[in-house]
Structures are given as structure tokens and as C-alpha cells.
Amino acid sequence: xxxxxxxxxxxxxxxxKNCTLQCNYTVSPFSNLRWYKQDTGRGPVSLTIMTxxxxxxxxxxxxxxxxxxxxxxxLHITASQLSDSASYICVVRGGAGNMLTFGGGTRLMVKP
Amino acid sequence: xxxxxQTPKYLVTQMGNDKSIKCEQNLGHDTMYWYKQxxxxxLKIMFSYNNKELIINETVPNRFSPKxxxxxxxxxxxxxxxxxxxxxxxCASSHLSGNEQYFGPGTRLTVT
Numbered sequence: 203x204x205x206x207x208x209x210x211x212x213x214x215x216x217x218x219k220n221c222t223l224q225c226n227y228t229v230s231p232f233s234n235l236r237w238y239k240q241d242t243g244r245g246p247v248s249l250t251i252m253t254x255x256x257x258x259x260x261x262x263x264x265x266x267x268x269x270x271x272x273x274x275x276x277l278h279i280t281a282s283q284l285s286d287s288a289s290y291i292c293v294v295r296g297g298a299g300n301m302l303t304f305g306g307g308t309r310l311m312v313k314p
Numbered sequence: 315x316x317x318x319x320q321t322p323k324y325l326v327t328q329m330g331n332d333k334s335i336k337c338e339q340n341l342g343h344d345t346m347y348w349y350k351q352x353x354x355x356x357l358k359i360m361f362s363y364n365n366k367e368l369i370i371n372e373t374v375p376n377r378f379s380p381k382x383x384x385x386x387x388x389x390x391x392x393x394x395x396x397x398x399x400x401x402x403x404x405c406a407s408s409h410l411s412g413n414e415q416y417f418g419p420g421t422r423l424t425v426t
Contacts (some may be wrong), residue, residue, distance in 0.1 A: 233412070234412075236414070243419070243420070244419055244420070245318070245404050245406070245417025245418050245419055245420055246357070246404075246417050247417070248414045248415070251414065289355060291357065295412065299369075300412065301359070302359060304356065304357040304358070304359075306354065306355060306356050307355050307356075309355075
């Protein structure tokens, strides 16, 4: 069964600090992996997409990594800001029918 | 200039009623989707639809039906609403089914 597990479920950090969110998946075969940011009351917005051959990709203060061998991805946020407070969702495309499998998300709260 | 819009934003109704949620995208995308996000924040795909193919998640009750009057619209009809249908429903669209999806703001449905 295709699954995407994210950890931690929730995280509180102080403004200016760094943090790393984890995503482990069992989806096979693998097509790509996206990280989405979902602000409260809004729809998810794509941050990065990782394909099989990519190990690291950055988008501003967000850096995603992918280890396709161990089926793990991480999202590192540098110098966090209050506006980073949101849910971060890992989504993996692959498996039979090349479907999307969503993780449960990590709820990040950045405090001043 | 909203890319993906949904109406209404909030919907409160009683069990047994029939309701519809509308979705429109002005991105020229050819594929549209409906998702359900439950209280635990898991996003589950319900339908994906383009001009040629409707893909239904087999776990979706047949009380739910998507209707597409044209490429820019995919409405969600729900018959005989149940308490368990209470959730936030997101519409999304993409250019071709494998590409980045753009999400609408969501419709919070409450069934009493």
C-alpha cells in the first residue's frame, strides 16, 4: 500500500531559528515528490518538486532534499519567519496509475 | 485575477439535503480535481477530470458526483448529505494530470 508519513506532526520554533521537516514514503514506482505549504484557511501552494535524479532543490529559504534509495525527503526552513507558520504537506506521485499520495502534514508554528 | 475559485466558502446544511459546490479556473488548465480534507488535515483526492477521462477514487460514495459544463468548471454535487461529509473541500487544476496543481481556497461544509 502506498503511504506517506510525515514527522513531526506539529512543531513550534522561535522566529529566526531553522527547522527540518521529514517525509518518508513507500510509493513505488516513484515519479516525483512535492512539498506544499498550506496557510490556515487557504489551499495548498507548491514549494518544490523533486524528481528521481534530484537530491537537493532550494526555493528561497526553503531547501528540499530527496534520497530515493531510502525513500526519504526533508524540507529545511532557514531563518524562520512568522509567515512560515502553516501546514507543510508532502505529496508523492507514483505507484499503480501514477496517482498522488498525500502525507498528513506537519503543522509549524513560528513564535516571536 | 483569482486562478482557482470556489463558491461558497462556507456551507452549513442539514442531513439529507442535496448541495453543490462550484469551482472555476481561469488558468487554461485541462485537468481539474476535487479533494476532501478531514478534521485531521489529511487531503484525499475524490475525482480527477479532463475532457477525456473521469477518474474516481473508489472510496468516494456515489452520493458525490462531479459535473463539468466546460473545461473551466468542475462542480461537485452531493446528495443525501451525512454528518461524515463535514469537511473542507478543495478544488484544484493542472495542465496535464502530472503537473503542479493549483488549489482553490476551499469550501468548509458543515452538516448538522
